[in-house]
Amino acid sequence: MSHTIRQKAKLLNRVRRIRGQVDAIERALESEAGCEQVLHVVAGCRGALNGLLGEVVQEHIQSHLVEPLKGKNPMAADAAEELADVFRSYFK
Amino acid sequence: MSHTIRQKAKLLNRVRRIRGQVDAIERALESEAGCEQVLHVVAGCRGALNGLLGEVVQEHIQSHLVEPLKGKNPMAADAAEELADVFRSYFK
Amino acid sequence: MSHTIRQKAKLLNRVRRIRGQVDAIERALESEAGCEQVLHVVAGCRGALNGLLGEVVQEHIQSHLVEPLKGKNPMAADAAEELADVFRSYFK
Amino acid sequence: MSHTIRQKAKLLNRVRRIRGQVDAIERALESEAGCEQVLHVVAGCRGALNGLLGEVVQEHIQSHLVEPLKGKNPMAADAAEELADVFRSYFK
Numbered sequence: 514m515s516h517t518i519r520q521k522a523k524l525l526n527r528v529r530r531i532r533g534q535v536d537a538i539e540r541a542l543e544s545e546a547g548c549e550q551v552l553h554v555v556a557g558c559r560g561a562l563n564g565l566l567g568e569v570v571q572e573h574i575q576s577h578l579v580e581p582l583k584g585k586n587p588m589a590a591d592a593a594e595e596l597a598d599v600f601r602s603y604f605k
Numbered sequence: 606m607s608h609t610i611r612q613k614a615k616l617l618n619r620v621r622r623i624r625g626q627v628d629a630i631e632r633a634l635e636s637e638a639g640c641e642q643v644l645h646v647v648a649g650c651r652g653a654l655n656g657l658l659g660e661v662v663q664e665h666i667q668s669h670l671v672e673p674l675k676g677k678n679p680m681a682a683d684a685a686e687e688l689a690d691v692f693r694s695y696f697k
Numbered sequence: 698m699s700h701t702i703r704q705k706a707k708l709l710n711r712v713r714r715i716r717g718q719v720d721a722i723e724r725a726l727e728s729e730a731g732c733e734q735v736l737h738v739v740a741g742c743r744g745a746l747n748g749l750l751g752e753v754v755q756e757h758i759q760s761h762l763v764e765p766l767k768g769k770n771p772m773a774a775d776a777a778e779e780l781a782d783v784f785r786s787y788f789k
Numbered sequence: 790m791s792h793t794i795r796q797k798a799k800l801l802n803r804v805r806r807i808r809g810q811v812d813a814i815e816r817a818l819e820s821e822a823g824c825e826q827v828l829h830v831v832a833g834c835r836g837a838l839n840g841l842l843g844e845v846v847q848e849h850i851q852s853h854l855v856e857p858l859k860g861k862n863p864m865a866a867d868a869a870e871e872l873a874d875v876f877r878s879y880f881k
Binding site: 640641644645648649652683684687690691694 | 824825828829832833836867868871874875878
Binding site for chain 3: 548549552553556557560591592595598599602
């Protein structure tokens with residue numbers, strides 16, 4: 514079972530919170546709120562999406578590469594783990 | 606008039622496209638599409654938000670700092686322009 | 698006095714540590730160390746440079762925009778402060 | 790043979806150019822050049838390191854995951870290719 518199916522409920526919650534943030538950007542623009550408010554919600558939404566992408570990528574590496582390769586191809590499993598480390602330093 | 610009000614229609618279009626991408630992430634998760642499809646739409650959505658933030662930041666710098674300071678405080682206007690350059694290298 | 702002159706000693710220390718990291722990348726390549734070591738030192742060096750750029754940008758905003766504009770042009774000073782917040786969320 | 794050994798000469802050239810950029814940051818600070826020059830060379834150096842990391846990561850994925858897994862484990866090879874796409878959108 515794919516990791517995005519296994520974690521469907523958790524990921525859907527995250528995506529709905531992000532949609533709430535996108536709606537907040539729309540309201541700030543519609544209501545002609547000050548640009549500092551627009552900047553703030555856009556930056557926050559970008560951070561949330563960064564976090565979502567980071568989580569899906571880590572799960573992708575673990576469930577499609579590290580786990581299935583550990584037994585059969587330890588070198589490839591290590592190479593995948595090293596990628597996970599580099600990616601983690603990106604999605605702080 | 607704030608830049609986000611002056612560009613309200615254009616920014617609202619962009620935000621609605623982003624919401625469409627967020628909806629696409631939700632559909633991919635709901636329909637239990639493969640994780641590669643989820644990865645792809647999340648990465649695309651993040652890129653779009655990056656672009657939106659980059660645009661709002663550049664307008665913020667131009668309309669609140671560079672334009673009003675050019676005549677009265679050219680050093681501060683130059684400093685703001687230099688920031689715009691650094692930021693631009695970030696929001697490619 | 699420009700902030701990069703005022704903080705010359707501190708910034709030079711940081712740059713010399715970064716050069717040490719760049720030298721470490723060179724040694725890892727020269728000595729044909731495993732690619733995981735090369736990946737690790739390159740990712741670390743990039744993080745250090747990100748931090749350096751973040752610090753210089755924040756000082757640039759404070760000393761050329763927020764400080765000099767506070768008294769004369771509070772709206773512009775606020776706009777600069779808002780930029781500092783957005784940038785801070787970038788250079789974690 | 791590891792990809793960083795196979796591409797040793799090319800990667801060493803890149804690292805030496807980056808060290809030249811780090812030296813340029815040091816000179817700009819030592820000579821008390823204006824902060825806009827320091828900002829400019831730091832941002833440029835960060836971009837070069839980003840590019841180096843992107844290249845080493847792509848080679849890492851291709852030579853340790855996609856190539857060796859293609860024949861034996863096509864699902865894992867596809868998962869690795871999808872990672873390469875996401876990473877590519879990062880290291881523009």
